[in-house]
Every structure is written in C-alpha cells, then in structure tokens.
Amino acid sequence: MEVSVLIPAAGRGERLGLGPKAFLKVGGKTLLEWALGAFAQAAEVLVALPPGVEAPKGLRATFLPGGETRQASVARLLEAANLPLVLVHDVARPFVSQDLLERVLKATQATGAAVPVLPVPDTLVRPEGEGYGEVVSREALRLVQTPQGFFTALLREAHAYARKRGLLATDDAQLVRALGYPVALVPGERTAFKVTYPEDLALAEALARVWNG
Numbered sequence: 001m002e003v004s005v006l007i008p009a010a011g012r013g014e015r016l017g018l019g020p021k022a023f024l025k026v027g028g029k030t031l032l033e034w035a036l037g038a039f040a041q042a043a044e045v046l047v048a049l050p051p052g053v054e055a056p057k058g059l060r061a062t063f064l065p066g067g068e069t070r071q072a073s074v075a076r077l078l079e080a081a082n083l084p085l086v087l088v089h090d091v092a093r094p095f096v097s098q099d100l101l102e103r104v105l106k107a108t109q110a111t112g113a114a115v116p117v118l119p120v121p122d123t124l125v126r127p128e129g130e131g132y133g134e135v136v137s138r139e140a141l142r143l144v145q146t147p148q149g150f151f152t153a154l155l156r157e158a159h160a161y162a163r164k165r166g167l168l169a170t171d172d173a174q175l176v177r178a179l180g181y182p183v184a185l186v187p188g189e190r191t192a193f194k195v196t197y198p199e200d201l202a203l204a205e206a207l208a209r210v211w212n213g
C-alpha cells in the first residue's frame with residue numbers, strides 16, 4: 001500500500017484517566033500495536049508520541065514527538081511523510097477492518113479527501129439549562145471516524161492555512177473543508193469506535209476476543 005499512515009498517539013488520555021492510550025493493553029496488545037497491525041501493508045508508518053516518552057522497541061514505525069493538540073501532532077507527522085497519499089488514524093481506535101481501510105483509500109484516490117462516517121443512532125437534543133430543549137434532526141448529521149485519507153499535498157496546504165488563520169479543529173477533514181475543498185464520505189463501522197471513556201475499554205476487551213479484522 002503506497003501510503004503514509006500517520007498515527008497521532010500523543011494525547012494524555014484524560015477522559016480515560018489511565019495515562020497515554022498508546023500503551024494501554026487490550027486483548028494482550030497495546031492500542032498502538034492494534035493500530036500498527038491494521039496498517040501492516042502500508043509502505044510508511046509515522047507515530048506521534050507524547051514528548052519525552054521513549055519510543056517502544058521492535059515496532060515497524062518511525063516515532064516523532066507530538067504537539068500540544070491533535071492537530072499539532074498530525075502537522076508534525078505530515079512534515080515527515082514521504083508518499084503522495086496519507087491516512088490519518090487515531091491510536092485510540094484499535095479496530096480497523098481491511099474493508100474500511102480499502103473504502104477510505106479508494107475514495108481518497110478518486111477524490112483527494114475521504115472520511116468514514118456513521119448515522120446517529122440516538123435522539124439528539126440541545127439542552128435548555130438542566131432540561132430537555134430543542135431536538136436536532138439526526139437525519140442531517142453523521143458521526144465522523146478515522147482513518148481519514150488525503151492527498152498529502154492537499155492536507156499540507158490545509159494545515160498551513162489553519163496555522164495562518166489560527167484555526168483549531170478536532171479532525172483533519174475540517175481543515176480541508178475550511179480550505180474550500182470537498183471531502184467525500186464513505187460508510188464507517190461501529191467497531192471502529194474511539195476508546196475514550198472507561199466503559200469503552202470493557203467493550204474493546206470483548207471485541208478483541210473475536211476480532212480478526
């Protein structure tokens with residue numbers, strides 16, 4: 001796979017409360033090992049770790065110090081990428097199927113920018129103080145996942161634009177859109193959830209027992 005995989009793994013894992021998530025074990029493997037396993041066919045893998053954290057030995061990846069935000073960590077990885085396509089993937093999403101990866105890659109090759117999304121399964125409400133407020137139409141909304149794919153040159157331009165304008169985004173697709181380029185949507189997968197809260201770890205443990213990608 002002629003693609004640079006960029007794995008931002010420099011977060012503090014504050015909502016989980018167990019330290020940096022890259023080294024958390026699920027089903028006997030760290031989240032970083034799960035992510036690397038999903039991209040085993042990639043020509044290049046770059047990982048951002050919290051500054052000062054020693055790179056693990058024996059893994060097929062290049063390790064760089066991350067930044068203060070996810071966006072800053074991705075920007076550092078992007079500078080080091082050597083291939084014309086990049087896939088940006090949260091280390092906190094251990095379960096990436098090969099089908100999902102191929103869908104994102106194919107749409108990226110065709111359009112320059114593609115992300116996986118899911119429909120919203122629950123009712124969405126804007127609270128009024130402590131009470132139930134206006135319901136927001138879930139039909140019009142999607143949940144955004146990773147891996148997100150881009151032409152490397154396009155994502156570099158988007159990050160440069162964001163730096164110049166002082167934009168701070170929670171994902172990379174937002175920056176490409178802010179630059180004025182379209183981002184294609186492909187179907188995501190519920191199993192590609194982000195390990196964010198303590199309950200997610202139990203789900204990940206259960207899924208790890210049956211996962212074969």
Ligand SMILES: Nc1ccn([C@@H]2O[C@H](COP(=O)(O)OP(=O)(O)OP(=O)(O)O)[C@@H](O)[C@H]2O)c(=O)n1
Pocket residue numbers: 007008009010011012013014015016020021048066067068069070071073074089090091092093194195196
């Ligand atoms: N300065 C940062 C912040 C986040 N990330 C990465 O961005 C991804 C999504 O972030 P999230 O799930 O929020 O992880 P954390 O930032 O670690 O969690 P929290 O927000 O609860 O502290 C993770 O893979 C995380 O490691 C990063 O590389 N550099």
Ligand SMILES: C[C@](O)(CO)[C@H](O)COP(=O)(O)O
Pocket residue numbers: 070090143144145146170171172194
């Ligand atoms: C990139 C992302 O996973 C897409 O849903 C998400 O925006 C990361 O957000 P976080 O607050 O850094 O977890």
